[in-house]
Amino acid sequence: MTKTALTGVRVFDGTRLTEPTTVVIDGPVIGSDTSGADAVDCTGATLLPGLFDAHVHLLTPDDLRALAAHGVTTALDMACWPRERVDSFRGRVPDVRSAGLPAIGPGGNHAKMPGMPEEAILIAPSQAAGFVARRVAEGSDYIKVVIEGDLLDQATIDAVIAEGKAHGKLTVAHASSVDAYHRAVRAGADVITHVPRDGVLDAETASRMAEQGQIAVPTLAMMEAVTTGLRPAGDDYAASRDSVAALHAAGVPVLAGTDAFSAPMLPVPVAQGASLHHELALLVAAGLSEVDALRAATELPARYFGFPDRGAVREGLRADLVLVDGDPTRDITATANLRRIWAAGEVVA
Numbered sequence: 001m002t003k004t005a006l007t008g009v010r011v012f013d014g015t016r017l018t019e020p021t022t023v024v025i026d027g028p029v030i031g032s033d034t035s036g037a038d039a040v041d042c043t044g045a046t047l048l049p050g051l052f053d054a055h056v057h058l059l060t061p062d063d064l065r066a067l068a069a070h071g072v073t074t075a076l077d078m079a080c081w082p083r084e085r086v087d088s089f090r091g092r093v094p095d096v097r098s099a100g101l102p103a104i105g106p107g108g109n110h111a112k113m114p115g116m117p118e119e120a121i122l123i124a125p126s127q128a129a130g131f132v133a134r135r136v137a138e139g140s141d142y143i144k145v146v147i148e149g150d151l152l153d154q155a156t157i158d159a160v161i162a163e164g165k166a167h168g169k170l171t172v173a174h175a176s177s178v179d180a181y182h183r184a185v186r187a188g189a190d191v192i193t194h195v196p197r198d199g200v201l202d203a204e205t206a207s208r209m210a211e212q213g214q215i216a217v218p219t220l221a222m223m224e225a226v227t228t229g230l231r232p233a234g235d236d237y238a239a240s241r242d243s244v245a246a247l248h249a250a251g252v253p254v255l256a257g258t259d260a261f262s263a264p265m266l267p268v269p270v271a272q273g274a275s276l277h278h279e280l281a282l283l284v285a286a287g288l289s290e291v292d293a294l295r296a297a298t299e300l301p302a303r304y305f306g307f308p309d310r311g312a313v314r315e316g317l318r319a320d321l322v323l324v325d326g327d328p329t330r331d332i333t334a335t336a337n338l339r340r341i342w343a344a345g346e347v348v349a
Contacts, residue, residue, distance in 0.1 A: 002027065002345070005034045006323070009042035011313045012049070014299050015291060017329055023047055025319045028344040032315050045339055046327055048294065049312050050074060050094075050320025052301035053276045054217045055193050055257025058089050058096065063262055063272045068093045070273030071335070073320035073343045076257065076305060078102070078172065078193060081117060083138045093343040095320075097305065099172060100140035103131055103160045105151025122152060128159035132167060142170040142305075145189070147180040154183055161187045170305065176223070178202075185209055191304070193217040193257060197227055197235035201243040206250035215253040215304050218244045220282035221275045222259035229267035244286040253304060254288065256280055256297035277336040290332045297335075319345040 004025040010017040020043070024031040050073030058064070058077045067075050077098035080086045089096045104110040106121050122131060132143055143164030145157055157173070164171040165188075173189035175181045178199040184192045185205055192209070195201065195218040209216070223240035226232065248254055258275040280293045288296065302311025310318045321342040326334030341348040 003031070003033075003037040005037035005039045006042045006047060007039050009045055009047045009323070010327075011047045012294060012298075012329065014295060014312060017046060017327060023313060023321075025321070025342060025345050028319055028346075030313065030315050030317050030319050030321075040340075042323060045323050045325055046334070047313055048322040048324060048328070048335070049298040049302075050310060050318075050322055050341070050343065051276060051297045051335075052076065052256065052305075052311075053258055053260065053273075053297075054255045054301045054305070055219050055259050056272065057259070057261040058085075058098070059262050061089075063260075064089060064092055064094060064096075066262075066272035066274070067260075068273070068341065068343065068348045070276060071322040071324075071338055071341050072273055072276055073322075073341070073348075074301070074307065074310065076301065078144055078174075078257075078259075081115075087139070093346075093348060095343070097141040099142050099144035100135050100138050102144040102146050102174070103128070103152070104146040105148060105156075108146075108148040108151045110146050110148065111151075122156055122160070125153075125155045125159035128156060128163045132160065132163035132169075136167045136169065140169070142172055142191075143167075144172040144174065145187075146174040147183050148174075149177070149179070154186065157183055157187045161189050181205060185212070185214065188212060189214065191215050191217060194219050194259070195223060195240045195243040195247070197223055197232070197237070197240050200239050201246050203246060203250065206246045206252055209247070210251040215255060215300075216244075216247050217255045217257040218247070218283070218286075219257050219259040219279070220244065220286065221270050221279045224282065225266050225268040225270050241282070241286045244283065244288075248287055248292070253300050254283065254292070254296055255301050255304065256283065256293065274336075277333070280332050280335055284332045290329050293332050294328060294335075
């Protein structure tokens with residue numbers, strides 16, 4: 001079992017950078033005993049926990065390679081099928097969790113996606129129990145429902161969320177309009193992904209989210225790509241940016257996710273891996289501090305998606321680590337100055 005001592009490195013501890021110290025990678029975990037370790041001089045560099053992207057869509061092994069090469073050691077897929085494809089991504093780098101097949105309404109953009117299975121389309125609350133039970137049987141790590149306009153009525157949305165929780169699963173709602181956000185909050189989804197593009201989320205809804213313990217994954221990189229590339233009527237990136245500010249001000253936990261997707265659907269693609277670093281910069285531009293943005297890609301997704309073994313640089317935790325040049329607590333773009341990446345203690349090429 002290999003052991004590596006990273007010497008002279010400043011560590012992001014969740015609130016600040018430490019003074020230069022030594023961190024030991026002892027096999028797949030972070031250790032403390034330097035005896036017999038190969039020393040790596042990390043003077044001038046910063047050590048971060050391995051990064052999460054809390055909203056991706058996986059299609060091919062190339063997606064995994066791109067994520068890993070940019071320091072993403074845990075990827076939360078928000079729609080992937082069939083089960084065999086999802087399973088083919090598991091046990092690799094990055095470590096993947098997936099919603100599998102999402103619940104959607106009839107006739108919308110998601111229903112028109114190539115290869116979308118018929119069983120994803122729900123038209124009544126009575127279908128929710130069977131849909132969720134099949135996802136659980138397939139191994140979905142959380143249950144996702146897509147809210148597009150009124151294609152799914154509130155009762156069906158509520159039923160999917162309730163069934164997911166009854167199975168002990170985290171529940172995720174797609175919502176990219178003010179109305180969809182209201183529906184997702186009303187249903188009690190644990191996680192709401194995206195932010196409105198058609199208006200700024202009202203303070204009352206943001207406060208209710210905070211009170212209910214709901215979290216947000218804004219995917220500003222995708223919101224920017226859609227509003228500047230496709231230019232839908234009535235959509236404005238400023239609404240998405242200001243909605244993040246409203247969520248953050250209300251105390252809603254904001255997590256970093258990109259909605260990265262390698263299929264050629266947008267004039268401005270949201271690339272796997274690289275887009276996470278852009279997402280962090282967009283979060284800072286929306287009002288989060290650099291420290292808040294770093295926590296959005298490390299500690300917070302680990303906490304809210306149930307990964308007690310990672311998300312921090314601490315003895316005993318999984319050695320998912322990212323070494324960068326510079327100080328990302330002062331300049332968030334430094335997260336892209338990648339020097340070396342480890343996943344469960346192994347160097348990522």
